[in-house]
Amino acid sequence: MSSSFVEIEWRGKRVRIEHAFIAPTLRQAQGERDSGAPLLVFLHEGLGSLAMWRDFPQALCDAAGVRGLVWSRPGYGRSTPRAAEEAWGLDFMHRQAHEVLPALLAALGVAEPVWLFGHSDGGSIALLHAAKFSERTAGAIVLAPHILVEDLSVASIAKAKTAYETTDLKQRLAKYHDDPDSAFWGWNRIWLHPPFKQWSIEDEIASIACPLLAVQGLDDEYGTLEQIRGIARRVPQTELLELPQCGHSPHKDQPQAVIEAVARFIRSHTTGDNT
Numbered sequence: 001m002s003s004s005f006v007e008i009e010w011r012g013k014r015v016r017i018e019h020a021f022i023a024p025t026l027r028q029a030q031g032e033r034d035s036g037a038p039l040l041v042f043l044h045e046g047l048g049s050l051a052m053w054r055d056f057p058q059a060l061c062d063a064a065g066v067r068g069l070v071w072s073r074p075g076y077g078r079s080t081p082r083a084a085e086e087a088w089g090l091d092f093m094h095r096q097a098h099e100v101l102p103a104l105l106a107a108l109g110v111a112e113p114v115w116l117f118g119h120s121d122g123g124s125i126a127l128l129h130a131a132k133f134s135e136r137t138a139g140a141i142v143l144a145p146h147i148l149v150e151d152l153s154v155a156s157i158a159k160a161k162t163a164y165e166t167t168d169l170k171q172r173l174a175k176y177h178d179d180p181d182s183a184f185w186g187w188n189r190i191w192l193h194p195p196f197k198q199w200s201i202e203d204e205i206a207s208i209a210c211p212l213l214a215v216q217g218l219d220d221e222y223g224t225l226e227q228i229r230g231i232a233r234r235v236p237q238t239e240l241l242e243l244p245q246c247g248h249s250p251h252k253d254q255p256q257a258v259i260e261a262v263a264r265f266i267r268s269h270t271t272g273d274n275t
Contacts, residue, residue, distance in 0.1 A: 003050055008103040017104055018050050018078040022061050022068030038138060038270055040115045042070045043122030046187040049077030049176045056251050064263040074100060075186050081179035088190040090199055093121060097128035113138040115266060119251065120144050124201060131207045139211040139269055141262050143250045144220055147230050148200040156222045157191045206234045211269045213239045217246025217253060239265065
């Protein structure tokens, strides 16, 4: 997908954000790009970017009949890279949810309540945004989110560090990030920082009022089912989808199942259609 850029003010400096709007193919053909269809904002994983979603956002928007906004967080993709000396704090996901996403939506002139679609760290960011900005959030779908740090997560992230240092992972990430070191080390160092073991958003998410669908693979190598089941205990309106033969990226491992479930979920809360 072709992308554009917008600047936001964040942490006292101007930051460039790569983004792209998506319209359902049928609506594009009919010249209805700016229709009243709901807007679904995609929030990528800890090593993700706009380009790494590939064609999934378009396929989901087509199936659900919604518009989409795909973007790269600061430090990722073609957005402003993280400075080499900049270390992310324990609250880095809170800052993305409470500061960066609202600034981006404001810069793009998005005033309507939005739907959120977040994967992994992006799922946690979606939960934090929905918890703080209930009036701005129409609904949320989270794939393999984190609400606490588990030993399994830390072990897998440590393996990723070894892979980055000893294999061609850096070169592969360079296809999607202007500065792969910015993306990788910002994410990896904070997750492996010992104090981050105490990170938890379990209490905060209890204030989420919007419809919520939480999805996780049974073979997720970065988290156990306690992540989404813990969400359901704290947010009673949560719908769960636990997918067999699926790892940490349900939209890659089971794309059709995810698309069908998400499209049905959004329609049920926007048009009353449960089919």
